[in-house]
Amino acid sequence: MQEILQCLSPSSSASNLSVLERQRARLQRQQSFESMNEINNLSFDNLISLPISPQNLQTDQYLCSDSSLKNKKGGSLRKRKAGKTPTVNSGEEEEKEKKMKPDDSPEKFKESGAEAETAAPPLKRDFIHVRARRGQATDSHSLAERVRREKISERMKYLQGLVPGCNKITGKAGMLDEIINYVQSLQRQVEFLSMKLATVNPWIDFNIDSFLPKEVNLACNPNIPTVSVSTELVEPNYIQINPMHQMATSCGLNIDVNFSDLAIRQSLNSPLTVHDTFLDPSFNVHSSSWDANSENICDLEFHQLPLQSLPVCIFHAAGYSPYNLKMEM
Amino acid sequence: MPIFISDGSSSSKDVERNRKMNKTALRPSPKNWHTDREQNIYSSKLIETLRRIRRSSPKAEELRRSRAIREAADRILAVAGRGRTRWSRAILFSRNLKIKHSRPRKAVYFPTQLKKRGRPQVLKCKAGVLGRLVPGCRKLSFPTLLEEASDYIAALQMQVRAMASLTAILSASGGFSSPDPDRYAP
Numbered sequence: 001m002q003e004i005l006q007c008l009s010p011s012s013s014a015s016n017l018s019v020l021e022r023q024r025a026r027l028q029r030q031q032s033f034e035s036m037n038e039i040n041n042l043s044f045d046n047l048i049s050l051p052i053s054p055q056n057l058q059t060d061q062y063l064c065s066d067s068s069l070k071n072k073k074g075g076s077l078r079k080r081k082a083g084k085t086p087t088v089n090s091g092e093e094e095e096k097e098k099k100m101k102p103d104d105s106p107e108k109f110k111e112s113g114a115e116a117e118t119a120a121p122p123l124k125r126d127f128i129h130v131r132a133r134r135g136q137a138t139d140s141h142s143l144a145e146r147v148r149r150e151k152i153s154e155r156m157k158y159l160q161g162l163v164p165g166c167n168k169i170t171g172k173a174g175m176l177d178e179i180i181n182y183v184q185s186l187q188r189q190v191e192f193l194s195m196k197l198a199t200v201n202p203w204i205d206f207n208i209d210s211f212l213p214k215e216v217n218l219a220c221n222p223n224i225p226t227v228s229v230s231t232e233l234v235e236p237n238y239i240q241i242n243p244m245h246q247m248a249t250s251c252g253l254n255i256d257v258n259f260s261d262l263a264i265r266q267s268l269n270s271p272l273t274v275h276d277t278f279l280d281p282s283f284n285v286h287s288s289s290w291d292a293n294s295e296n297i298c299d300l301e302f303h304q305l306p307l308q309s310l311p312v313c314i315f316h317a318a319g320y321s322p323y324n325l326k327m328e329m
Numbered sequence: 330m331p332i333f334i335s336d337g338s339s340s341s342k343d344v345e346r347n348r349k350m351n352k353t354a355l356r357p358s359p360k361n362w363h364t365d366r367e368q369n370i371y372s373s374k375l376i377e378t379l380r381r382i383r384r385s386s387p388k389a390e391e392l393r394r395s396r397a398i399r400e401a402a403d404r405i406l407a408v409a410g411r412g413r414t415r416w417s418r419a420i421l422f423s424r425n426l427k428i429k430h431s432r433p434r435k436a437v438y439f440p441t442q443l444k445k446r447g448r449p450q451v452l453k454c455k456a457g458v459l460g461r462l463v464p465g466c467r468k469l470s471f472p473t474l475l476e477e478a479s480d481y482i483a484a485l486q487m488q489v490r491a492m493a494s495l496t497a498i499l500s501a502s503g504g505f506s507s508p509d510p511d512r513y514a515p
Contacts, residue, residue, distance in 0.1 A: 180459050183459070
């Protein structure tokens with residue numbers, strides 16, 4: 001078998017393969033169990049007489065090996081190729097293959113498998129190939145069911161990894177309960193958070209751009225604020241452009257010489273409100289309170305603010321100074 | 330689907346190989362929800378819509394605004410899924426038509442009615458409940474439902490994480506509490 005293939009390959013590799021595929025496709029359309037039998041028998045004779053002909057090629061794919069051909073009767077040791085739908089005939093064929101298995105050596109299967117692989121990889125990929133394990137039913141239905149069951153169990157295991165606290169629970173029903181509860185709780189959390197976002201302070205518009213890169217660090221290291229602080233200190237400059245630009249364009253501030261101090265204290269107390277409607281009153285309020293108790297407020301705020309918002313403060317403080325010069329000009 | 334059967338002594342390598350080939354399209358997407366990049370994208374979009382909502386209706390009641398925010402958050406989440414999953418498509422296309430319905434009531438019925446029935450019935454009911462929870466997955470086969478549910482859960486986790494950190498930042502001067510997305514309270 002292999003010699004035939006080898007002698008064929010130097011002659012015309014590509015064209016033969018395409019011919020092969022075409023013929024195989026044609027065969028698949030017509031085929032039934034009995035007709036395959038006949039072709040095999042015929043081509044076996046052809047095989048011996050005319051080694052180089054396309055028909056032999058196709059049958060080479062379908063037959064196992066010379067020795068096996070001689071031995072078997074009725075072509076029952078046939079490897080079923082892609083294109084067969086699981087009909088009743090195929091069910092019988094599977095059983096026959098299963099029964100024939102102990103008679104023939106496993107090498108033949110591997111040989112034909114190897115040949116089939118080399119000559120027809122694209123066809124094999126289109127279909128799901130399932131091997132019936134030893135001692136298990138080879139019914140087409142049971143095999144399909146087993147595939148389906150394995151799919152389901154695989155996905156359930158993945159879900160177990162996703163949902164926290166599901167390691168001890170076995171069984172689909174309990175797992176489904178947990179999954180349903182978890183999805184409900186997540187959805188409730190989203191609703192709660194959206195309500196919270198709706199009621200959040202109105203200075204959201206200004207500070208949003210500046211918050212964004214910081215949010216990354218907060219999100220991934222909520223327990224390690226020190227890390228986020230250091231990263232912000234490293235590169236504060238390029239991020240500042242956005243908020244300061246917004247400040248300049250949206251409100252057109254006349255900035256005092258003392259702006260830097262004011263800005264720092266502002267950031268320490270609360271984020272800057274630059275929205276048009278809130279601008280004047282907030283500034284007045286803040287400035288008056290700060291002039292009075294600036295240092296106390298700063299100290300207090302530092303202690304009160306949680307570790308998470310510390311990077312916010314340092315972030316603003318570091319960034320305001322370089323831009324102040326520009327604004328004053 | 331035609332099933333190719335060979336001898337029983339060899340292992341199930343072929344099964345796995347074909348499974349991987351069939352599933353490469355859908356498999357990578359659940360893993361992408363954990364990345365920071367996705368969270369950043371989501372947060373930035375959410376911020377944009379928050380700003381827009383604020384500007385458009387400054388005098389709106391809290392309830393309406395929170396609902397608008399929630400719907401916007403879900404829509405952004407669906408967009409982030411790039412339309413590869415059913416639930417994301419369902420969210421995007423049925424926002425206009427969807428009437429807000431209450432939570433599935435069948436969850437309450439579980440212990441009383443279903444103990445008498447057989448196990449497959451129980452499973453089917455629970456699968457129905459799950460299908461109603463995940464948007465757009467009401468009449469799906471069980472394995473596809475599980476796949477959609479896993480992707481949806483990963484996306485929801487990312488959403489909760491992003492919104493929690495956003496509220497934590499924005500309310501830095503006010504409340505300090507931020508809910509933990511991994512905290513599971515049944």
